[in-house]
Amino acid sequence: MTTLEQFRDTFLEEPGYLNYASIGPVSATVRDELRAEYDSLTRMRFGAGDRTRTHDDRLADAVSAMTGHSGANIIAQPNTSTGLLRVLFGLSGHILMSRDEFPSLPVAAVRAQGALDRLSITWIDGADGRVSPDVLTQALNDDITAVAVTLVDARTGYRADLSAIRDVIGDRLLIVDAIQGAGVIDADYAAADVVATGGQKWLRAGWGTGFLSFSDHALERLDPVISGYTGTAEYEPWGTVPDAARGSASAFTVAGPDYVAEARLSAAIEEITALGIPQVEAAVLDRADEVIAMLDAADLPLVSPRKRDEQSGIVVVRPAEGRLGALGAALHNTGLTTTARQGTVRFSVHAGTIDSTFRMLKQALLVYRSSTDT
Incomplete structure (x- = not known):
């Protein structure tokens, strides 16, 4: 039997990775x-x-x-x-x-x-x-x-x-x-x-x-x-x-x-x-909820579902017209790996996404918000 902490110990990627929907770093x-x-x-x-x-x-x-x-x-x-x-x-x-x-x-x-x-x-x-x-x-x-x-x-x-x-x-x-x-x-x-x-x-x-x-x-x-x-x-x-x-x-x-x-x-x-896949899913969705809360605080319109039974590890926002570049720059300059596609930005988290990555995301969103305020 594996515990969630043991499972998380198999994640080796460096802080800033939010792109599992593109490539999952090998365990x-x-x-x-x-x-x-x-x-x-x-x-x-x-x-x-x-x-x-x-x-x-x-x-x-x-x-x-x-x-x-x-x-x-x-x-x-x-x-x-x-x-x-x-x-x-x-x-x-x-x-x-x-x-x-x-x-x-x-x-x-x-x-x-x-x-x-x-x-x-x-x-x-x-x-x-x-x-x-x-x-x-x-x-x-x-x-x-x-x-x-x-x-x-x-x-x-x-x-x-x-x-x-x-x-x-x-x-x-x-x-x-x-x-x-x-x-x-x-x-x-x-x-x-x-x-x-x-x-x-x-x-x-x-x-x-x-x-x-x-x-x-x-x-x-x-x-x-x-x-x-x-x-x-x-x-x-x-x-x-x-x-x-x-x-x-x-x-x-x-x-x-x-x-x-x-x-x-x-x-x-x-x-x-x-x-157990149910345990993995619960951990993934908990991490996704953290991302959603940060994106809401940054006033970024959510494209992905809010209902728990429709959610996955993928969280997507569509910035207001003219703001996609500012968000992309803030994420890139903070060292975050995400995917931009057709006017949206996609964040994808796993059960083992580490806290330091979330601190980096919070910092990037503060930079983005400050660029909006000015």
Whole structure:
């Protein structure tokens, strides 16, 4: 069992970092895992290769504990976008999604539609990053066979309610891009038919890590179009090209996995599971509330939700016209790392964001306010 303080001890970044929604600094646990794996691969003692391959099952077990899907239905991916392409190319029928989702989803859908001409898309417009059950209910029709959403919207920090979405869409496939929030949001992943994510943000596992997690229903419906030799039922099918092992997660693989990446992601998820995602989420939202209070004191209009059950670790403001530059300068000159996009500034905090970072933010906002007063 891990305590919150032990979990926080694995955060190594320097003061001023408020950008987990872009890059999650690698945890001490993942760093140590990486060093151990490369030391093993460098020396390659007898049996080292066999031991390294066990990370495939290790990752499946770790992800299964998080998503509720069977371990047999989980495969490693190098990133979220690759996973979504494999899923959308395997989908036929009619999919519903917001046009304003992070580009990974709409690009994958349009590419699949253009290449195979068996997928139709109904776009939701005007959701402003908030794909709620009510929004979906208004857009649903009898032709729609699948719905795709992001767990947390990258531009507003709005958290989708997967349980409520499942209730309104019925037995249609639910595909979730979980890159924003995986590991820190206590979501009902079992309500989803496909969960796709990378591990380089909130999971703090570094680039090249990720997974696809399927329900049995999804594997029955999806066609493994992007499928390599490892996606067949035969081991190394020399001299023949068997069909993909339809109905299995392995059918969506193209080659052997990056076992070191699997080790890093496994270590990251195991650490979070040891503490408990609800405990991590509570700590993240408490830190986010501190940011919101400081931004309110600086009279910065909040774009992200205030309701606790819609919040995430992402807090976003839209400064008044002509004031974005002043805020950006104050943050930069204080040494704070944030993201500015389309007239907004995004702050993203984790459970381990340290107090000195909040003191720096308070100082930056004082500078910003003073520039407003003059």
